[in-house]
Amino acid sequence: MTPRDASGNNSRWGDLERPPLNAASLRRGLVRDGGLWTGLEVVQRTGSTNSDLVALAAAGKVVEGAVLVAEEQTSGRGRLDRQWTAPARSGLFFSVLLKPAEVPVERWGWLPLLTGIAVATGLARAAGVDTALKWPNDLLVTVGGEERKAGGILAERVGADGVVLGVGVNVTLRAEELPVPQAGSLALAGAVSTDRDTLLRAVLRALEEWYRRWRDAGGDPAVSGVQEAYAAGCATLGRVVRAELPGERAVVGEAVAVDGDGRLVIATAEGVQEPVGAGDIVHLRPA
Structure with missing residues (x-):
């Protein structure tokens, strides 16, 4: 909803807690x-x-x-x-x-x-x-x-x-x-x-x-x-995560590093370290 002034008109000053940028x-x-x-x-x-x-x-x-x-x-x-x-x-x-x-x-x-x-x-x-x-x-x-x-x-x-x-x-x-x-x-x-x-x-x-x-x-x-x-500063590292990757593939494991290419490295239960360059990351609660 757009804030309105006393006359009922739309006003960029209508919400006084949110003044405009200078x-x-x-x-x-x-x-x-x-x-x-x-x-x-x-x-x-x-x-x-x-x-x-x-x-x-x-x-x-x-x-x-x-x-x-x-x-x-x-x-x-x-x-x-x-x-x-x-x-x-x-x-x-x-x-x-x-x-x-x-x-x-x-x-x-x-x-x-x-x-x-x-x-x-x-x-x-x-x-x-x-x-x-x-x-x-x-x-x-x-x-x-x-x-x-x-x-x-x-x-x-x-x-x-x-x-x-x-x-x-x-x-x-x-x-x-x-x-x-x-x-x-x-x-x-x-x-x-x-x-x-x-x-x-x-x-x-x-x-x-x-x-x-x-x-x-x-x-x-x-x-x-x-x-x-x-x-x-990365809250993902050290967490168990699920990486939802293109092609409906998912990788679950511990996020252990961000490599030199900026990819997230995930250590899986199978002992594989898989770098992920794109995808959705879900932070999972430890079992």
């Missing part, structure tokens, strides 16, 4: 000479920031470091074309364009993983919430002692030289607004701050830091520290 302030704080971020736009409403930025990049209308933020997404997408919906101004919904020309394409699979590190790092700093990463692209928080998904990441190639990374994070979503019982938000996890301007600045600064470190190392996950950092 685009001018964000640009002043993030877009600078020599920095990664070259432009930042905030739109009130769109279908998907990823779809929009992919189209702009394909048309040559934006350069590396472009950031597109939406106050509301009507057709937000996650992995496997899943829908991501949330009330206006209740979260961070944004996409960025990166062009890691110095990095071999075979290492680009680390981009969504390092984005996860950056999002978790930025939110921990600015919101004071303990966050964890579920391989390959989910952000987890703890609500009432339960592990809940509060965010996700979607990577899409653009032409031969670019990747658009989309991030969605539930910030002030209330219990009655949760799309599914397994969802959560920073507010429900006890965040000390839900100021979205502060949170977005922290996340984008962390992303710039990790991206530069990874790019300067030629995409080497070990030299850049990305592989170690991801393993340290």
